[in-house]
Amino acid sequence: MCRHLAWLGEPRTVASLVLEPPHGLLTQSYAPRRQSHGLMNADGWGVGLHHPETAPGSAPVRWRSSRPLWGDPSFHSVAPVLWAGSVLAAVRSATPGMPADETAAAPFTDGTWLVSHNGRVDRSVLPATAAAAAESTCDSAVLTAHVLDRGVDRLGETVAEVAAADPGARLSLLLSDGARVLAVTWGDTLSYLRTAAGVVVASEPYDDDPGWVDVADRHLVVATRDGVRVTPLEVPARAAS
Ligand code: GLN
Numbered sequence: 001m002c003r004h005l006a007w008l009g010e011p012r013t014v015a016s017l018v019l020e021p022p023h024g025l026l027t028q029s030y031a032p033r034r035q036s037h038g039l040m041n042a043d044g045w046g047v048g049l050h051h052p053e054t055a056p057g058s059a060p061v062r063w064r065s066s067r068p069l070w071g072d073p074s075f076h077s078v079a080p081v082l083w084a085g086s087v088l089a090a091v092r093s094a095t096p097g098m099p100a101d102e103t104a105a106a107p108f109t110d111g112t113w114l115v116s117h118n119g120r121v122d123r124s125v126l127p128a129t130a131a132a133a134a135e136s137t138c139d140s141a142v143l144t145a146h147v148l149d150r151g152v153d154r155l156g157e158t159v160a161e162v163a164a165a166d167p168g169a170r171l172s173l174l175l176s177d178g179a180r181v182l183a184v185t186w187g188d189t190l191s192y193l194r195t196a197a198g199v200v201v202a203s204e205p206y207d208d209d210p211g212w213v214d215v216a217d218r219h220l221v222v223a224t225r226d227g228v229r230v231t232p233l234e235v236p237a238r239a240a241s
Contacts, residue, residue: 003204010085017206046062046089046116048109092105115175119188122166159186185219192212192221218233
């Protein structure tokens with residue numbers, strides 16, 4: 001199980017989101033507080049952002065690594081001067097059998113969306129076209145390709161279908177296109193925090209601010225700069241627990 005986070009709002013530094021919070025992704029890489037699968041997230045990290053200097057609709061940029069987040073001094077040096085109003089970041093605990101290189105580290109992208117997955121899924125239940133389109137053979141990359149091919153407007157429906165085909169799957173997802181953050185909870189924790197400056201959606205709270213709101217399992221989150229909407233997923237009877 002990995003840990004992820006997305007920010008949408010006023011431009012802020014990547015360090016202020018990932019490195020500085022007392023329980024941010026840096027701390028979560030070795031001591032997550034709410035992780036139920038795996039003890040740490042030492043198999044890589046990734047940061048993607050829709051940069052303010054790029055035109056609306058242009059592709060997000062990414063910085064990923066297969067190393068532990070705590071062992072990357074160059075990133076620690078640059079993150080305090082990396083600013084963006086849309087950031088999606090993750091630290092990874094690789095599922096056994098999945099590739100170890102940086103292309104298997106979230107966020108994945110189709111050139112518009114940044115996507116991270118907390119969990120695991122049997123790749124054989126996903127279409128061959130998704131495997132062919134994916135950036136990596138990692139299950140999360142194939143799931144990303146499938147979800148984006150189906151369209152984000154069908155995100156909840158797609159996750160429920162995949163869960164029906166692989167009842168052991170854990171399918172919590174986090175997506176951003178720079179205008180919206182979407183998230184699905186399916187087998188893992190998620191919380192969000194709204195402030196005057198924007199909204200952060202994360203696998204777990206990065207500090208002890210009382211404003212964090214926990215999202216129940218099997219829900220869809222849609223966050224924009226104007227607000228957050230949380231709705232239960234419509235789960236087909238065969239996928240209900
Ligand atoms: N299955 C994905 C991987 O191998 C995600 C793992 C996770 O959520 N820990 O990277």
